Amino acid sequence: MNIIRIPALTTNYIWLLYNYRNECIIIDPGETIQILNILNKFKFKLRAILLTHNHSDHVNGVDTLIQYFPKTTVYGPMETKNSGAKILVSEGDYFTLLQKKFTVLNLSGHTLGHIGFYSEPWLFCGDTVFSAGCGKIYDGTIRHMYESFIKIKNLPHNTLIFSGHEYTLSNLKFATFVLPQDQFITNYYKKIIKLRENNQPTVPTTIKLELTINPFFRCNHLDIKKSLNLSPDIKEEWQIFYELRKKKDSF
Template sequence: MIHVSPISAFNDNYIWLLSCSDSNTAWVVDPGDPTPVNQYLKQHQLTLAGVLITHHHYDHVGGLQALVKQHNAITYGPASEHIEGIQHSLSAGDTLSVLGTEFQVLEVGGHTRGHIAYYSDQLLDQPTLFCGDTLFAGGCGRLFEGTPQQMYQSLSQIAALPANTLIYCAHEYTLANLQFANAVEPNNGKLLQRIQQVKQLRAESKPSVPSLLSEELETNPFLRSHQTTVQAAATQHAGKPLDNPIDVFATIRRWKDNF
């Protein structure tokens, strides 16, 4: 049986560790810091076999070369981004095997141009996505390199996955994201309920992720730019009529940047 465990790093990063109960082998996703990874491996008597990278930002790759040197781990990452230490470059539609489980690569640019995500319908009892900084619980990544259209298309690709997909994002931003979502849709009952649930989790020092894609579709404004309530909020914020989902998305993304 495969387990997915969060390793906290920096102020709010999650490094995801995949391990198998039948062996002492592990993989990690986006190790920005090698120290907590090595501590976890030692504590649980695990051997690091591989590393998956979603994009080039330092808080996701800062520990990569040290871990490769220490553990002789195999590494995978996006083909269109230059990242020191990547041995196998991946593009949309590529597949790879992790702990005997097949993953499919999705290209989800926007936060960075070459950002990728790793999707499997075999890893756990339900579909699983490691999406880095593209989709967050209740939010999405800033557009540092890509365009609103690119990010909208990336998020639409994720939104089309099975509704029971587990979303493993890379940051504990959920409560702040949901507070913004509430400014966009103050009358969204599902959202209000989710805010209370996340507050309780954080009060107990528990991660608010992974989330379910179904709850993102109900409460995340960046997946809801086709909804009339989100379009109305974007129109009011922009001071002009907006009904094209990409324009709506671009407006609420700029809104969030200054929220």
């Protein structure tokens, strides 16, 4: 199985998986022009669409793709029911597509019903984890987002994370602010500045890398507590996670 990264809208990534028979799956189609070009160019047969959550920049392409490929199966959480999902899935559900097993993880936080699709060694996590950062909280809760991060942390560390957006540069700017002494992050930030200057992608990332560069996976680090100027009552890791997300919102 191979994966194609399709940059879309301003910062989105749509992911396309295909096998040796040219059958393919698309994850979070927020638009269709480029998808249709690729499907045409490589003569791909669209078998399924996977949706992580119900935001327009992740679901707006579904209707058009279904018009072109009416036999496509659309998997998504309950919240995507009116955006075209026909097979509604939740935590623990699994199914096989293109001879690969996909397991559904509840990754609530960015939205209340947000899910991820795990197919070893890949995780399609939508707007939950971004490289060096964390999705914004819309109708989910910060506590759920924290629990989603813990769930992801517990996957094998060689897992590749396919996020829904290219936000690495601005996330690293924040990471160097909260972890100013961390030389690894500073060096990684320099590397990403160069990559982005040349319009190169920085996703997928790995859990192993994120545990090092992503402050949201490192809430208990002393430098973070210092930068956030936390009151001594704040001890629980999820509370620090909350303060960190709040700080990023106003950064």
